[in-house]
Amino acid sequence: MMKGRGLIVVYILCVWFVISFVTNLIGPLMPIIIGDFKLNLALAGFLPFSFFLAYGIVSIPAGIMVENLGPKKTLLAAFLLNLLGTLAIALFPEYLVVVTALFIIGVGMAMLQVVINPLMRTAGGEAHFAFFSVLGQLVFGLASFLSPLAFSALMQDFAQGTRPDGGILGPLAALVPASLPWVSFYWAFAAIFVLVLAITLTMDVPRVELKADERAGTFEIYRNLLRHRHVRLFFLGIVAYVGTEQSLANWMSQFLSTYHHVSPTAEGAKAVGSFWGLMSVGCVFGLLLLKLLDSRVVLGIFSSLAMVCVAAALFGASETALIAFPLSGFFLSVMFSVIFSLALNSTQRHHGALSGILCTGILGGAVVPLLVGIVGEWFGLRIALTLVFVTIGYILSISFWADPLVRNDTVNVMKILRPSKQS
Numbered sequence: 417m418m419k420g421r422g423l424i425v426v427y428i429l430c431v432w433f434v435i436s437f438v439t440n441l442i443g444p445l446m447p448i449i450i451g452d453f454k455l456n457l458a459l460a461g462f463l464p465f466s467f468f469l470a471y472g473i474v475s476i477p478a479g480i481m482v483e484n485l486g487p488k489k490t491l492l493a494a495f496l497l498n499l500l501g502t503l504a505i506a507l508f509p510e511y512l513v514v515v516t517a518l519f520i521i522g523v524g525m526a527m528l529q530v531v532i533n534p535l536m537r538t539a540g541g542e543a544h545f546a547f548f549s550v551l552g553q554l555v556f557g558l559a560s561f562l563s564p565l566a567f568s569a570l571m572q573d574f575a576q577g578t579r580p581d582g583g584i585l586g587p588l589a590a591l592v593p594a595s596l597p598w599v600s601f602y603w604a605f606a607a608i609f610v611l612v613l614a615i616t617l618t619m620d621v622p623r624v625e626l627k628a629d630e631r632a633g634t635f636e637i638y639r640n641l642l643r644h645r646h647v648r649l650f651f652l653g654i655v656a657y658v659g660t661e662q663s664l665a666n667w668m669s670q671f672l673s674t675y676h677h678v679s680p681t682a683e684g685a686k687a688v689g690s691f692w693g694l695m696s697v698g699c700v701f702g703l704l705l706l707k708l709l710d711s712r713v714v715l716g717i718f719s720s721l722a723m724v725c726v727a728a729a730l731f732g733a734s735e736t737a738l739i740a741f742p743l744s745g746f747f748l749s750v751m752f753s754v755i756f757s758l759a760l761n762s763t764q765r766h767h768g769a770l771s772g773i774l775c776t777g778i779l780g781g782a783v784v785p786l787l788v789g790i791v792g793e794w795f796g797l798r799i800a801l802t803l804v805f806v807t808i809g810y811i812l813s814i815s816f817w818a819d820p821l822v823r824n825d826t827v828n829v830m831k832i833l834r835p836s837k838q839s
Contacts, residue, residue: 461789470522472779557696654777659784698749
């Protein structure tokens with residue numbers, strides 16, 4: 417039984433990797449798709465909009481689906497949607513198809529994220545859940561870092577007039593138009609989802625018993641929660657965070673190309689990869705800080721430094737922007753978890769329903785990048801990305817007005833060091 421549960425944990429970590437790798441290809445793809453489809457910035461903004469809109473719509477229904485159908489059927493439905501979306505892009509790489517397919521993929525990804533957390537707790541055991549959750553986030557971050565680098569390597573091969581002849585992309589490259597080499601990735605994703613579907617069908621996925629803080633809740637519970645001002649404010653905090661993260665990740669390469677003539681398939685893609693990589697490093701550093709400082713203090717410090725990095729990226733020289741954009745990811749790293757925990761610790765009951773409301777705030781990743789695209793079409797991308805100061809400023813405000821019922825446990829360093837001073 418323990419061996420079987422161990423395989424489930426490895427399976428979930430692989431799912432985290434796939435989710436991240438597929439999701440974070442959108443950022444480096446933006447300037448390429450803009451050029452290939454002859455899009456303006458407003459139309460390009462609908463690419464991340466369609467993907468993250470699905471998260472906002474599906475997060476709560478997916479929780480209900482897990483409760484009613486169980487994890488295995490939910491996983492199969494999610495992977496089937498992902499397969500359909502990736503096949504649509506691979507077979508019909510046109511703008512309207514890509515926008516629609518990204519929404520379908522987003523629905524599948526939202527379902528996966530809802531089901532794999534309670535499944536990890538069941539498979540790994542409650543005593544090890546925190547460890548495996550952090551490990552899952554590190555795997556997620558690794559895939560986020562590797563995805564833009566893999567994209568860069570593929571695009572540079574095609575730019576030199578050669579097609580990849582090794583790995584999974586080799587035989588698939590022959591299926592795509594020479595003018596749209598990035599479509600190779602979606603053939604590869606389709607093959608991966610077929611494989612994962614087959615594995616999931618043969619696996620003995622354990623039934624999960626959802627804890628009180630994982631249950632979806634009734635309509636009346638959601639309505640009562642939304643009557644509370646602090647719930648609405650924390651919901652906006654999640655909207656602001658995901659909007660900030662996705663605006664920077666998705667428009668970074670286009671900004672560097674427009675204002676600094678940086679290659680989107682080389683330095684631009686690497687900047688996006690470094691953004692996600694430093695976000696993973698920041699998560700580890702943030703965990704240490706949260707053992708030393710109140711979470712509101714950490715949120716305030718990281719928000720302030722993120723604003724400094726964004727300002728340097730938008731108004732600095734090329735060399736500065738190539739450093740400051742990725743570094744902003746380091747300071748964004750702790751925001752989601754801190755906002756989420758402050759919200760839960762500010763409410764006494766119905767944490768499962770509250771989690772559903774907060775996860776719906778992921779639609780910020782749809783709304784804010786779209787606004788950036790629309791404003792950018794009128795006033796330029798540099799002015800448009802200053803909208804990020806508004807969203808980070810709102811996150812900074814949370815560090816002042818949040819008043820949780822339970823505060824994060826911290827270690828008194830001076831108390832630990834005092835005996836050594838006496839000796």
